[in-house]
Amino acid sequence: MSVALGLRSLDGLILAADSQATALSAGLPMRSQTEKVHQLGSHILYAGVGNEGLQQRVARALRDKVDLLTPRQDRNRLAETIHASINAQQREAVDRWTKISSTEEPLWGGVFCGWAIDGPWILEIDPSGEWQFHEAFATAGCASALVHQAMIDAEYLRLPERPLVVAQVIAFSALRLACKASAALISEPVQMAIVGEQGARVLAPSELIHIESIAQRRKGVDVAFFDRYTADADDRQLELLDAPVKPAAAAS
Numbered sequence: 001m002s003v004a005l006g007l008r009s010l011d012g013l014i015l016a017a018d019s020q021a022t023a024l025s026a027g028l029p030m031r032s033q034t035e036k037v038h039q040l041g042s043h044i045l046y047a048g049v050g051n052e053g054l055q056q057r058v059a060r061a062l063r064d065k066v067d068l069l070t071p072r073q074d075r076n077r078l079a080e081t082i083h084a085s086i087n088a089q090q091r092e093a094v095d096r097w098t099k100i101s102s103t104e105e106p107l108w109g110g111v112f113c114g115w116a117i118d119g120p121w122i123l124e125i126d127p128s129g130e131w132q133f134h135e136a137f138a139t140a141g142c143a144s145a146l147v148h149q150a151m152i153d154a155e156y157l158r159l160p161e162r163p164l165v166v167a168q169v170i171a172f173s174a175l176r177l178a179c180k181a182s183a184a185l186i187s188e189p190v191q192m193a194i195v196g197e198q199g200a201r202v203l204a205p206s207e208l209i210h211i212e213s214i215a216q217r218r219k220g221v222d223v224a225f226f227d228r229y230t231a232d233a234d235d236r237q238l239e240l241l242d243a244p245v246k247p248a249a250a251a252s
Contacts, residue, residue, distance in 0.1 A: 002018055002047070002048070002049040003049065003139070003182075003186050004048075004110065005111065005137065005151070005175060006111040006112070006113045006124075006134070006137060007122075007136075007137045007159065007167050008167070009162055009167035009168075010161055010162055010164070011163060012194050012196035013114075013120050013122065014192060015192065016190055017036040017191050017192075019033050019034065019190070020187040021033070035191065036048065037202055039193065040066060040114075041066045042199050043114050043116075044069055044113070045113045045193045045194075045202075046110050046112040046113075047191075048108055049108070050109055051106040051108055055108060062086070065081055068081050075116040079112075079123050082112060083131045086108070093106040108127060110140060111123070111138050114200070115196065124140060126140065136151075142186065143178040143179075146174075146178040146182065147175065150174035150177055154174075165214070168194070168211050169214045169215050171192065172215055176188060176190055176215075190208065220247040221247045224245045
């Protein structure tokens with residue numbers, strides 16, 4: 001299983017995911033690392049959650065349609081093409097599945113981020129085969145509730161109005177929190193890619209290190225803010241909290 005997040009910013013979209021693949025061996029879950037954020041054509045990214053074998057068949061089906069998935073299409077046409085390819089694989093996998101001990105029904109869903117002739121879009125396809133667009137963000141996977149909660153907590157930041165790097169920091173922090181809080185099935189490192197009007201690309205490890213450093217400095221600002229607040233604070237002290245805050249040393 002996996003967790004994935006698609007997120008809108010002022011000048012682009014971010015797609016982030018964890019890095020763990022989980023397979024059963026003699027009934028025991030076994031962990032390995034895998035690439036979960038994929039580029040599809042020039043202007044589409046996706047991350048799948050669910051059965052690893054079905055993920056491979058979905059990837060092949062999507063590659064066969066890549067010539068139709070161009071930014072010259074509108075988002076509805078792109079969504080219909082993507083959904084038709086995936087849903088055929090979803091139905092076939094379930095139809096061919098034989099239930100035996102310690103096996104699970106092969107299910108797959110995913111989050112897609114892309115740029116179309118009518119602008120940016122975020123698409124979620126769930127394991128039931130249903131699909132929908134999301135305006136601000138979409139999450140999927142076994143820890144999606146944790147990521148969703150983190151994004152709701154960040155709503156006050158108005159991410160669709162912020163530069164791309166701000167949304168990258170929030171996405172990175174949300175995925176890392178989910179990896180630390182979840183008991184199983186997902187793990188770091190966080191993977192991330194971006195897409196804008198000029199195209200899509202997967203971020204290099206050095207770029208993720210930079211994003212992580214900004215996330216750490218953000219924690220330092222929080223520490224400095226609350227270090228100025230004491231148990232016997234009065235109204236005057238609370239007014240001081242509105243003054244500019246010098247960041248504290250980066251928190252761990």
